[in-house]
Amino acid sequence: MRKPPRSAVRRPFASLAVLDGALRARGARPTRQRRAIFSALSERLDHPTAEALYRGVRRRVPGLSLATVYTTLEVLVEAGLAGRFIGADGVAHYDARTDAHDHRRCLGCGRIDDLDRHGQNERIPMQPSADFQPMGYRIEVTGYCAGCLEAAGARREPGPTGPDPIHQGETR
Ligand SMILES: [Zn+2]
Numbered sequence: 626m627r628k629p630p631r632s633a634v635r636r637p638f639a640s641l642a643v644l645d646g647a648l649r650a651r652g653a654r655p656t657r658q659r660r661a662i663f664s665a666l667s668e669r670l671d672h673p674t675a676e677a678l679y680r681g682v683r684r685r686v687p688g689l690s691l692a693t694v695y696t697t698l699e700v701l702v703e704a705g706l707a708g709r710f711i712g713a714d715g716v717a718h719y720d721a722r723t724d725a726h727d728h729r730r731c732l733g734c735g736r737i738d739d740l741d742r743h744g745q746n747e748r749i750p751m752q753p754s755a756d757f758q759p760m761g762y763r764i765e766v767t768g769y770c771a772g773c774l775e776a777a778g779a780r781r782e783p784g785p786t787g788p789d790p791i792h793q794g795e796t797r
């Protein structure tokens with residue numbers, strides 16, 4: 626998997642002191658493993674699943690189990706230090722960024738990035754009506770990342786040898 630590019634947007638994330646307090650408030654000791662999971666999530670911009678985060682952090686943290694990653698992520702979400710959302714892929718993804726924002730998802734490799742809305746939020750109809758009270762919205766733009774487009778282009782170079790990956794798959 627490609628390393629996620631650094632975003633120009635500075636991600637707000639809590640300090641380790643805030644993390645330790647939140648863990649203690651929930652009866653969880655601030656262990657080195659839990660801190661490492663939090664730090665790893667804070668560094669990532671690709672909204673990993675618990676498994677993906679586990680794969681990334683286990684090299685640094687000997688003896689880490691996937692179960693510890695899951696329980697720590699749950700505490701982080703409960704404490705408001707991380708966001709969790711179910712992507713259109715049906716899988717739970719975790720996000721160190723907790724402010725309201727939208728995402729874009731690559732249909733090729735599945736990576737999810739933050740979406741820059743360029744101030745177009747006013748287009749979302751959020752006015753209450755007689756038959757609906759809007760409470761929020763979620764937007765996930767789907768498409769193909771530069772890496773997948775490049776890979777598809779390279780595969781096509783000698784001539785078409787199979788289905789075109791760019792024009793296959795989901796349409797939503
Ligand atoms: Zn991709």
Ligand SMILES: [Zn+2]
Nearest residue numbers: 720722738739
């Ligand atoms: Zn995000």
